[in-house]
Amino acid sequence: MRLCAGEASVGELADPFEMALPSFMKHIHVLETSGLVLSEKSGRVRTCRLSPDALLSAEDWFQHQRAIWEARLDRFESYVMKLKKERAAAKRPSKTVNKTVNKTTSKTTRRKGSE
Numbered sequence: 590m591r592l593c594a595g596e597a598s599v600g601e602l603a604d605p606f607e608m609a610l611p612s613f614m615k616h617i618h619v620l621e622t623s624g625l626v627l628s629e630k631s632g633r634v635r636t637c638r639l640s641p642d643a644l645l646s647a648e649d650w651f652q653h654q655r656a657i658w659e660a661r662l663d664r665f666e667s668y669v670m671k672l673k674k675e676r677a678a679a680k681r682p683s684k685t686v687n688k689t690v691n692k693t694t695s696k697t698t699r700r701k702g703s704e
Contacts, residue, residue: 592637592638592639593639595638596638597636597637597638598634598635598637599613599614599628599634599635599636599637600634602617617635617637624640625639625643625644626638627640
């Protein structure tokens, strides 16, 4: 977050972290290799800054991934809703079955009463 405000020395960047400076420099090196951070050395001080072009590429990738995952989650939600409806339908007795049972019972009752 510090580099969002502008350039900073490696020492400034390392201050908030509880790690040795050589270890921190390894992290900076990884960021430089990926192109996210640029650094230059002036005397004994190495100054770092963000590379906006690399961040734009990362942002494009994140947006692409977001679109993929939103579509996946939408399909998953549809599937879950379908399962809920099927489960609810399976638990609820069918109206046609009840009508058939009621008609059979009433016919039997009428026959007994008419005898």
